[in-house]
Amino acid sequence: MMIQLKPIWNAFRESPHGPKWLTWAAINLSIAAYFGYGLVAPASSHKTVWLPGETTHGHYQIELDCNACHDPGRSSEGPSSSDVMQDACIRCHGEQLDLAKDTHPAKKFRDPTNAERLKILDAQNCLTCHQEHAPEQTLAMGLTMPADYCWHCHQEVADSRPSHRGMAYDSCATAGCHNYHDNRALYEKYLDDHHGQSDHLELAALPRRSTAETLSGAIRVQEPLAVADADHPPSWTTDDSLLNDWATTAHAMAGVNCSHCHRGDGDSTSDDGAWSEQVAMERCRQCHQRQVESFMTGKHGMRLAAGLSPMTPEQARLPMHAGQAHAELDCSACHSGHRFDTPFAATDACLRCHADDHSLAYGDSSHAALWREELAGNGPAGSGVSCATCHLPRLDGDSGIWVNHDQNANLRPNETMARQVCTHCHGLEYSLSALADPQSVASCFAEAPTERIKSVQMAHEWFQQQEAKRAARRNNR
């Protein structure tokens, strides 16, 4: 049935309140269009009207891509997936939890005898503890439930561990002793193995990077190249300083010519494509796959991983220098061509944007002094401490030492940094104590921690008691 618009229009015109009705209709249509477009629009500020509340510091970068968490179609189980948001958590964090040897994986609670406990606290669902859009109840690490969650299952811990008697029920994860998921630097054997270490180790140095060995797939280092070998198009106006920069890099030393980066569309492994002034991250990825992929899982790269525009300091919640507000974060943001200067990327690139207390205090820290000494050639290789030393840790992989470019990975929780970084130079107890001291963190570890965590000593005493019991049994036989 066709709607006759003319009579309606005539009625409006002839009505004494016609203009008012028209205005009312126009306002309502505008409001509906505004909100309606927010629903169907691609990820952008148009979605802001549909945000039910502020997201956590770990997700605000992608909060305008509602589908990142709420689209059933992205689930590995397809559009009929029953738990869309849980699937979204696992999609991004599942591998991280595996690497962290998650001490409370969902599978741990699958035993049917846990049915009654799960009714109290559903430990199989990430959202039980990590709700989003709930800023009024969000604690550190995105926790949105009271911090006494350990108590429900571990209230009798003092029976088997008398040393824990009298400890506050909400102190398990707040005193530098335990973490719900990642205890790689906190579990008893690791603590005991590092008991008695001095605060500053005698052999204090980072492992050397195995850059060539950790290149991706079939990439192999070629014969070194010089300026005369550069294979840029003949028609291209040569910039000597640029070519000279390139000739001093590891790229030239490894036989990586102009065409390797500047030809092709970035998605192709062919070097026969059109010449491009810009180099896409996909090009970098061909050789540095692990570095690019780990970059994408951190706060710097997670927007790119979600298909959004690059992260910029303007969008950050941490204090940033105003002059860099619109700088876009991709590989070249820190490794700008054609020097790909890693010392610059390791500190200056960070401090160009970051302006929080910790970053601003770095320059006056003993870590920075060591870094300057190393750069000046007065300190041994690996003795300096740059921003990257701690936040882009050198990890021991299958093919050698590689640099993890997820700068948040060892901050979930920050005790992870103790194992991956600090213990190259410091004792474990000193490291954990410093990381658990907010003042120490804010001052970029300018001062020694004021309070020592007790877990290393407690673990050592526990193992001593265990050994004493064994010895007593043997002696009584």
Place this chain on the structure above:
Amino acid sequence: MFSFLCHLYQEIDLMKRSLQQRLAAAAATVCLLLPLATLPGCSESEASSTPSGGITPQQFADGVHAVMMADRTVYATHVVTNLNKQDAPVKAFEYWEDTENSIPLPAQMFRMGAELVDENPEAGFTYSLRSKWPLNEQHQAKTELEQKALDFLSENPGENFYGEEELGDQKYFVAVYPDRAVAEACWSCHNDHPNRGDDYPEFAKDDVMGGVLVRIPL
């Protein structure tokens, strides 16, 4: 000397790989039996009777238990005890993941296999260790039926326990089998363990140290 060390490390590497393969094989073997349990007729009333063309939950539980215990016995006897007897540098050790030259304890080996089966959505059953004298508190009885089963195994040496229980609105067939000290490594380690309580028995060969529990949803 160097070649000996190389050879030794190759042996250790092979041993660790073979452990992973064994875990996968155990899970696969158990899974082969699964379709039998999903045949029609496995209802509560038929838990211990044989429906036409299928097997009962009890027969299924007996079958998977036989596989588990075969692997458990081989690992405890021919791997862990054998290494101890040879005074080999490789030992079964609780913190094996972060310790050079160490392999999982038999109980950890068993639990890792159980976790792999648990992760398999096709498995349709779970299994675990239980004991009246658990060195790991995760292995203590967790339901009334489990407690009853462990008491039954103590009072009736050589017999298995079968029963049914409801957990979280789901009914389960539960079979608990005696877990015996099959290898010297079992009782020597347990008897000297610092976690043993005052009432801990002095175990010897073939003593029932606990139970192997198989739970099948009905």
